[in-house]
Structure formats: structure tokens, C-alpha cells
Amino acid sequence: MDTLSSIDAVRGWRGASEVGFVPTMGALHEGHASLIRRSVTDNPRTLVSIFVNPAQFAPGEDLAKYPRTIQQDLQLCADCGADAVFTPDKQMMYPPGFATWVDVEGLTDRLCGATRPGHFRGVTTVVAKLFHITGATRAYFGQKDAQQVIVLRRMVDDLNLPIELITCPIIREPDGLAMSSRNRYLSALERERATGISKALRAVETLFQKGTREVSILRASLVTGLSNHVDKLDYAEVLDAGNLSDIQRVDRPSLAAVAAFIGSTRLIDNVVLAP
């Protein structure tokens, strides 16, 4: 496996063939591994990027303490069959004088966009840059970050980017907790309480499967289910899964989505309700 630490090295490496691309912020776990393995299956070559993107963290968020585990990450990439890992630094991605941003409007006002101002502008900008640098033909993202996938699909369509986006399912711990690099912030007690998030989502899924379609009832169940476990609810919503618009009834694929704090750790999770 090659380690590419400059933009020219990536451009030289990519050549003409199809490339599957998995952008990450490192501190890799089985969720990331699932994306890498899927790309390795689908593509002749797979490139992973590891970059903790400062532009998607608001002041006061966890940029400084975000876990950095590069040696283990490189090992995981190699074990999953990745052909190269791109490890840019901040200077390379945001050189002095950097002034150009990609901003998807509307979709980024909801959910995480409402409480993390500027977050998606940072995501879309860095992902657009990485798509250009890597020249990848397919890119793999997790359903864990459901809004991110919706926003990135809009960006790819709107800017006619020649890349196919593939969404991969959420990988969970045996007790249901969605895997996340941020789970390692949790104390043992918090880790236990964090399972309340996936449990509340599962309860909503069960209600839905038993026939409940009213969003007000599904949402109320979600909020009640979460209330005993989380310290602060950021949002708990049931929305149209295609465009994140408000709905009254689940009469189309819908997204039950949660962001909540366990202690000072903000966790997100979701389930798709498909009639």
C-alpha cells in the first residue's frame, strides 16, 4: 500500500483507471472498514484519505481533541485491501489566501446544519477538493451521516461532478450503538447510556412496522425514548429521506434522525422508515 503525502503524488498515482475513494477523518473503525472493503470489491484500485478537516469544526467543537491514530489507521487500510492512503495536511488543503467555498443551500439549514453552522460548508468544500485531487470515479459514504450524503449528492448533481456516490449501511456495535470515532470519548457509564439512542430509534422503527404513520406520534416516541438516556437533545426528527422536508405522515421513504449529547460528546444516528 502506498502512503501519499502530497497532492502531486496523488495525481501521479491515480493514472487513468477507475478509482474508488473513501474520505475519512481517521480514528478508523469497522464503519470505515466497511466502506473501504466495498470500494475494494467494486473498483480496481481504492484510495482512502485521512484528514481531520478544520473547516467543518465550529469554534468550541472538538477539533483539537479529535482522536488521531494514524499508525493503526494505515494498518486498517492495508488490512482492508486499500491501494493507497492520502494524508494531506492543513497547509496543503487550505494554503494561505484560501478563499473559495462550496456551499449547498437549503438542505444544510436542517438537522446538523442548524446547530453546527458552517459545518456542511466545510464538508462540501473539502470533499469537492478531494474529488478534484483524486480524480476518483466512485466515492463511498456511510448512511450514519445521512444528511451529509444528501448534501453531497446535491453538490455532485449541481456541479456536474463526474463521480458516482455510493451509500453504505450503518455499522453498529453488538449492542446497537452506531460506530463512531467519537465513541472513544465516552466513559464506561456514558458508553452504556449511549445505547439509548439506537434503542429509541429501534422503538420508532417497530412502531412504524406495526402500522403507525403519523410523524407526530413517531417523533414523540423518539423524544420519550431518548429522554431517559441522553443529557441534551440536539434534534430528534422524522423527515422526508430524499430532501429532508417536513412531513405529516410517513408515506414515502423517511428518515428518523437523532443528534444528542451524552456528557459532552455529541452523537448522531438514524434509521430509514420505508413504507
Ligand code: AMP
Ligand atoms: P468520518 O471519519 O467520521 O468523517 O467518517 C468517514 C466516513 O465513514 C463517512 O462517510 C461516514 O459516514 C462513514 N462512517 C462513519 N461511521 C460509520 C458507521 N458506523 N457505519 C458506516 N459508515 C460510517
